Amino acid sequence: MMRKTRRYLGILPFVLLLSITNMKAQPRPATSQDLNPQQQRIVAIAALTATGDLDKLKEQLSAGLNTGLTVNEIKELLVQLYAYCGFPRSLNGISTFMTVLEERKAKGLLDPPGKEIRLPDSHSDRYEQGRKVLETLTKTPQPRPAPGFGEFAPRIDAFLKEHLFADVFDSDVLTYQQRELVTISALAAMPGVASQLQAHLNMGLNTGLTESQLVQVADLIEMYISRTQANILRKALNKPTVPLIEPGMMVRIAELDIVPEYLDDYKAILKEESAASVRLEPGVIAIFPMAVKEKPTQIRLIELYANPAAYQSHIKSPHFQHYKTATLKMVKSLTLISMDSLDPETMLSLFKKLN
Numbered sequence: 155m156m157r158k159t160r161r162y163l164g165i166l167p168f169v170l171l172l173s174i175t176n177m178k179a180q181p182r183p184a185t186s187q188d189l190n191p192q193q194q195r196i197v198a199i200a201a202l203t204a205t206g207d208l209d210k211l212k213e214q215l216s217a218g219l220n221t222g223l224t225v226n227e228i229k230e231l232l233v234q235l236y237a238y239c240g241f242p243r244s245l246n247g248i249s250t251f252m253t254v255l256e257e258r259k260a261k262g263l264l265d266p267p268g269k270e271i272r273l274p275d276s277h278s279d280r281y282e283q284g285r286k287v288l289e290t291l292t293k294t295p296q297p298r299p300a301p302g303f304g305e306f307a308p309r310i311d312a313f314l315k316e317h318l319f320a321d322v323f324d325s326d327v328l329t330y331q332q333r334e335l336v337t338i339s340a341l342a343a344m345p346g347v348a349s350q351l352q353a354h355l356n357m358g359l360n361t362g363l364t365e366s367q368l369v370q371v372a373d374l375i376e377m378y379i380s381r382t383q384a385n386i387l388r389k390a391l392n393k394p395t396v397p398l399i400e401p402g403m404m405v406r407i408a409e410l411d412i413v414p415e416y417l418d419d420y421k422a423i424l425k426e427e428s429a430a431s432v433r434l435e436p437g438v439i440a441i442f443p444m445a446v447k448e449k450p451t452q453i454r455l456i457e458l459y460a461n462p463a464a465y466q467s468h469i470k471s472p473h474f475q476h477y478k479t480a481t482l483k484m485v486k487s488l489t490l491i492s493m494d495s496l497d498p499e500t501m502l503s504l505f506k507k508l509n
Contacts, residue, residue, distance in 0.1 A: 187366040189374075191221040193335060197374045199231060200339035203247035204239040205379060211247060214378075215254045224268025225255065230327045231336050237318045238340045269327050284315030287323050291330060291357040331361035338363075339371060342387040343379045352390050369393055399498045402461040403439075409489040410453040416484035417451055423480050430473040437464020458501075 189197065195218035202211040218228055228251060236244035258265060281298070288296045304311030323333065334357050341351040355368060368391055376384035376396070385395040412420050424443075431438050437460040446452040459465040468474055495501065 187364055189367050189370050192218070192223050193332075193367070194370075194374060195221050195223060196231060196332060196335050197339040197371050198378050199228065199247075200235060200336045201343035201375055201379050203232060203235050203243055204340035204343045206243055206246060207378075208246060208250050210378065212250050212254055215251050216258065219254075219258070219263075219265045225265050226268040226271050226327050227332075230271065230325055231332075234322055234328070234333060234336055235340055237322060238337055239344065271327055272325050278320075280316040280320040281312060283324070284317075284319035287319040287330075288315065291319075291334070291360060292353075293360050329361075331358070331363060334358040334361050335363065335371075338368070338387075339375070342371060342375045343383055345383065345386075348386055348390065351387065355390055365391065398502060400461050403495070403498070404457070404459040404462060404465055405493045405495050406457050407491045407493060408453075408455040408457060409487075409491070410455070411486040411488075412451045412453060413484050413486055414451050420481055420484045423477060427473050427477040431468065431471075434473070435464070435468055435471065437461065438468055 195214060198214040199211065199218055202208075202214055215228065219225075229248070232244055232247040232251060235247065255265065285296045285298060299305055299308055299311045300314070304314075323330070328336070334354060337354045338351065338358050341347050341354060358368065359365070369388070372384045372387040372391070372393070375387055381396055381398055385398075388395050428441070439458040439460055440456070441458070442456040444454045446454065459468065
């Protein structure tokens with residue numbers, strides 16, 4: 155007969171699932187200073203393209219079309235990103251967008267192409283054209299060549315002026331403000347580019363983006379990328395950062411004894427439910443399962459939940475209720491041991507060497 159020392163535990167995933175810094179930001183009431191729905195989708199599409207998360211990108215590309223972004227606006231967004239996150243990420247984003255359009259067409263959804271994309275004028279002085287665009291964005295004089303890197307590596311200065319700020323920006327399918335929102339979102343999603351992010355924040359403000367809107371970009375970066383990356387943007391905006399580890403984080407060890415004849419069935423159900431739990435619940439941070447080597451039916455798990463509310467939400471979820479019902483007869487005993495972490499900050503470094 156099953157022995158319980160506490161309330162029956164929620165789903166106990168079979169594989170290590172660790173995403174401490176990937177908890178969603180809390181929604182806030184909309185105001186006139188908020189990003190509109192199209193701008194929010196631009197942020198998500200740019201950030202997910204920059205990080206290569208194609209599954210989430212696919213969802214946001216479709217959502218962008220649903221909010222009124224045109225096909226050509228999204229094309230331009232994805233093309234522009236090659237200059238910031240490289241051709242591979244840009245091309246993967248474009249391929250994903252092609253798939254989205256094909257699937258929507260098969261469902262009878264015909265998305266408007268939008269404003270025609272113009273090819274750049276190859277006969278103009280493209281360096282001078284790009285230099286003037288950069289002056290418009292920065293509101294400061296731009297010497298020729300750019301001091302520092304432009305003198306050291308003239309070709310990169312030429313590529314920056316002639317190609318990015320002339321060829322790419324020459325198309326008016328996106329406004330300068332939209333283009334800066336794309337760039338800020340991509341840079342905010344990527345580590346190691348804080349100085350470039352700061353420069354483009356200033357350009358974004360010069361195009362009319364507000365500080366309040368940029369704070370909301372940080373919230374969206376937390377939602378779609380990670381709290382760590384969102385905090386880099388918040389710091390650049392001189393706004394308070396959000397602790398990576400919440401004070402109320404729940405840490406516990408679960409000890410289970412599984413009925414031997416059900417062990418394989420239990421593992422199969424556990425694997426299915428673990429994927430749903432982590433995918434759908436940002437508050438389920440990590441569950442690390444282990445089996446006693448000499449007694450494989452004895453399972454030990456280290457569980458981390460963002461806070462008590464996340465755990466309560468978890469045990470009310472449909473996938474947990476399914477797990478509980480399906481495995482009730484398979485578990486001989488369950489013991490839950492609540493723990494206090496003596497060094498919470500160390501959690502941020504766990505398993506980094508495995509990457």
